[in-house]
Amino acid sequence: MMELKEKLLSSFMAFEANVDVDSDLHNVRTEAIKNFEIKGFPTKKEEAWKYTSLNAVLKNDFSVFPKQENVISHVEVKKYFIHEIDTYKVVFIDGVFSSFLSSTTHDGLDVCLMSSALTKPKYKEVIETYFNKIANIDDSLTSLNTAFASEGAYINIPKNKIADKPIEIMYLSTGTEAALMVQPRNLIIVGENAQVQIIERHQSLNSNPVLTNSVTEIFVQERAIADYYKIQNDVQSANLVDNTYIAQKGHSVASVHTFSFGGNITRNNLNFYHQGERIESILKGITIIGDKQLVDHYTLVQHAEPNCESHQNYKGIFDGNSTGVFNGKIYVEREAQKTDAFQQNNNILLSEKATINAKPQLEIFADDVKCSHGCTIGQLDESAMFYMQSRGIPQKEAKALLMYAFSNEVIESIKIPELKSRITKIIATKLGVNMGFDL
Amino acid sequence: MLSIKNLHARVEDKEILRGINLEVKAGEVHAIMGPNGSGKSTLSSVIAGKEEYEVTDGQIFLEGEDIGEMAPEERAHKGIFLSFQYPVEIPGVSVTNFMKTAINETRKAKGEAEMPANEMLKLIREKSELLEIDRKFLSRSLNEGFSGGEKKRNEIFQMAMLEPKLAILDETDSGLDIDALRIVANGVNKLRSENNAVVVITHYQRLLDYIVPDFVHVLYNGKIVKSGGKELAYELEEKGYDWIKSEN
Structure with a gap:
């Protein structure tokens, strides 16, 4: 069996053959695959991956492109949607867009496909301005995703527009492949003074192994409000590395709630970058896991401008042999005076064999700031x-x-x-x- | 109602109860008094089923049924209520919803349907008025940031809501000023009937002016060393616990 890294590198050639090599994207992808080739998959030797090993997962013989288009009836998957209310839906089955299950729009706002945005001329300017602009180009898994980026959700809320209903982004895996690796790529732009609520979920429908390496870039413009909810309640054979990058402009408010209740290995890399004053960033999470599950939260809030706030609040309950990791980094640059950064991480261990590794990291280079962090690990009272x-x-x-x-x-x-x-x-x-x- | 026979209990290696015998009939109020460390709170915890305590000998019967092996919640479902000396703070759970859960779980255990919401609200209103509890108080997190008096009043409010057959009031008077004491005692007295019984555990005679006992027992060194009518409480108040200690 070929190693997954080798398989991905050789697949890239085949993938490249099908895309327009003259486009600007070609260079972006080529640079990205080079970085992945040099760095490879992260290992426990790296500080950022000290507690989470992908080794066992990477031993699966993953298909990197789904061989066929699969169809699922709505009844089978209805329960995974917030079906009590009307929502826009962008749904993918084994990485392929399902128009049947989706409900997209171009009426006043764009809720559609990354594949269209990457290929159609009318989106060219937007892609040039935003695609891969906030994602960390040094990160190996992000680079891997960028190299293969072709499908995902594209959401663009124009200036002053309040999205009339929430948007659900759903990635379903059918298990038709013995083992499947998918690389969803989402791009979300929330225009000046616009508002949107988004719910993202990854769901496997049977117990064949899945590895999802997802990258989401979110641009929250001046005075915009973006609320993002991630539901991670997948089956025991599913693994997720979620790389989310959020760039906020002045006076904007962005929140990400991560609900981690399932899956084998779930790694959340959540990064906020401030590009203006009076920004508010909210990072919240609830983790409730057991068995041998692992949930790893790796957060970064980069305070780069004065008078901004960030609030982090992560709760974890760990049973069985489960493992939790919380690594929360707050970086306050010298210019970022009057920063108000708050971080809290509370954990309950229900079993003798459950583990939590908690590491708050505060790097503060400004002298007039209010930064606090608190971490508790306890048992049930x-x-x-x-x-x-x-x-x-x-x-x-x-x-x-x-x-x-x-x-x-x-x-x-x-x-x-x-x-x-x-x-x-x-x-x-x-x-x-x-x-x-x-x- | 309650019948305790030769009860021995210990926590870790320390024997605390050394052969308690007690008979409480329906309609009666019993007071258990005694110096600090005599085993009063242990007795109440053991009756309520706290697992830290190991019953090494003896039996506890409620209406003829041996409850010794039952979990705390099963005892509660049978009609035992313990008013805690130190009520526990439970952040995030409001008084109202805690009561809703307690009542509906008790009904569920008895095979009854949940109490309809309007009935529940009516009951809460009625009982909170009895204990002179402000409505705003009911939406606060259970016992969190409550004053000593508020906590005790809230205990008796819960007792009123759950209408137990046997109520054990563990040092309910501690930390109460005279007005709060009057309200709490008044609440307890209004709940008394021919069909239920109250065991008052106290260090001082003061509460017994308000909740008048039929019997008074003196607990010392894990045993009931003296029993009598309410006059025994006055005698204790007058002579102090040294009187008991010197006799035993």
């Missing part, structure tokens, strides 16, 4: 358990209620009510109780 049980709440429900209350700060800030109740339901299922958590 036994006295609270007895108190609740003595009032008639059974042990399992009492435990669930405590864990829900622990996560509630993050759940409370979900702005889409239907999504909030969906997340609540997923948590109840995850905790094995039938409760409404009507707190």
